[in-house]
Amino acid sequence: MRKPVARRYDTFLNMANDTNQFDVGYVAHLARLHLSDSEKQKISAQLKDTLAYVAKLNELDVSKVEPTAHATPLANVLRRDEVRPSIDRATILKNAPEQARDLFIVPKIVE
Amino acid sequence: MQYEAVIGLEVHVQLKTKSKMFCGCATEFGGSPNTQVCPVCLGYPGVLPVMNEEAVSKTIRTGLMIGSKVAGFSKWDRKSYFYPDMPKNYQISQYDLPLCAEGAVEIKLDGGKTKAIGVTRAHLEEDVAKSTHFETTSGVDFNRAGVPLMEVVSEPDMRSPEEAFAYITALKEILVSGGISDCDMEKGQLRCDSNVSVRPIGQKEFGEKVEIKNMNTISGVRRALAYEIQRQTAALQKGEKVSQETRRWDDAAGRTFVMRTKEYAHDYRYFPDPDLMPVVVSEEMIAAARKLLPELPEAKRQRFIKQYGLPEYDAGVLVADTALAGYYEKAAVASKNPKAISNWVMTELLGKLSEAKRTIGECAIQPEHLTELVALVDGGQISGKIGKEVFAEMFDSGKSPGLIVKEKGLVQVSDTGALEGFVNEAIAKSPKSVADFKAGNEGAINFLKGQVMKLSKGKANPQLVGEILQRKLRGG
Structure with missing residues (x-):
């Protein structure tokens, strides 16, 4: 039996367990979405329904079931530590929103 | 009232591999910006990351060196966060099933005593890109993005900045000797964050903890902790509360500044990465790692x-x-x-x-x-x-x-005939030293010895010169 070293309840699990806790503004912020008040109302109602549906899973006793890490029964898909050619910088920088000094230029974000 | 500090450290170490964690781009430090990149480490949608076996084996080896339990089953998770240094908006990391759990690093204390600092876990993840901040914009170099990064989390077992310093030093020694990482802090190969709180001596519960970031040298860690412990103690003594927050160390200013408070803490929303298969560590893999233990x-x-x-x-x-x-x-x-x-x-x-x-x-x-x-x-x-x-x-x-x-032609002259010639010359040239010696000043012989060495251009056998001088001065 595997023993997890650290376990923390996920935001959404909490919300699924108690739909009253559901905070559409917070979830929108996590996804960096900007919602108008009417959108918030509409989506809040829809997501609460969705969560209530998913919450049916809580009725199952899974205490003796190991969590699924992956749906495909494969492990140790490894590659050798070998360097392979990278992509040419001029090509890759074509996708940069902006570029200078061989860097991708983005709005300044300092924590 | 007397207070004591409680310190825990999170050390990030770049593993010594030729290629990145999930793609074949080179990891070499100092390359021209954005020349060691590909769709995988740039975080393009639809790419498929594949694990570097060397990074996995080096993490297992680390676990063996610090006495960890190496997990039989380990998996990969996505840690969500939004920042330009990780454009796919998540970092591949390990959340609840790390490769190594528990362990300890022994540190030396004053007076020859030792103390075991517990290790909670060591897991693998990918490094993020390097940002350079300009006036109004930031520039991003993705050469570092995707380099295998091992995070070693300690227990809150340290009680002083000196113990924290000793812990990092000891951990670094282990990692370098094991060929796990070069741990060059100047190249960012070893980075460290710390959790520190202060409590009255005798109290069991921990105080409110503060996370410190941006300590770029081991001595910086010591300075930052010393400052922070003093700041928290002073606050408690004044009857103020220490608030749970993340602070940034400014080495030039010699103090810490608030980065974010608890309300703005990140919500990482870990979930299993569907692109990556779990790691099942077999007995053979552990035996192979054991063979490479230094x-x-x-x-x-x-x-x-x-x-x-x-x-x-x-x-x-x-x-x-x-x-x-x-x-x-x-x-x-x-x-x-x-x-x-x-x-x-x-x-x-x-x-x-x-x-x-x-x-x-x-x-x-x-x-x-x-x-x-x-x-x-x-x-x-x-x-x-x-x-x-x-x-x-x-x-x-x-x-x-x-x-x-x-x-x-530097061979030492031990030929007595040749040496006697030098000795005679020295005696003839320095009548005062000869007189001093005869008057009972034994030290005067050293001057004469020096003269002989000079005459022989340093090639005279000093022991023989001493003997010959003694004989001549006493005899004559």
């Missing part, structure tokens, strides 16, 4: 003391640098005088290397040549003084000491 620094120190008859101090200096210890052993193992080898390495060699700003790996002197030099001095073929001259030449040219002695 001798741990403490064991090596003890062995050096026993096998080579070194003082504890010498063994400590040599073992602190894995490459230096290896160099020393190559020279010492073939020598009849391993302590002399240690003296040459610790004074002459380290001095010259630091003067020339070179590492031991870039040293021109072959270890075997150092063995030969010590044998030449011990055998009386050259004097210790000439030895230093020969050493300097070896350092510059890489030639063997035997060759240098031959080329420059």
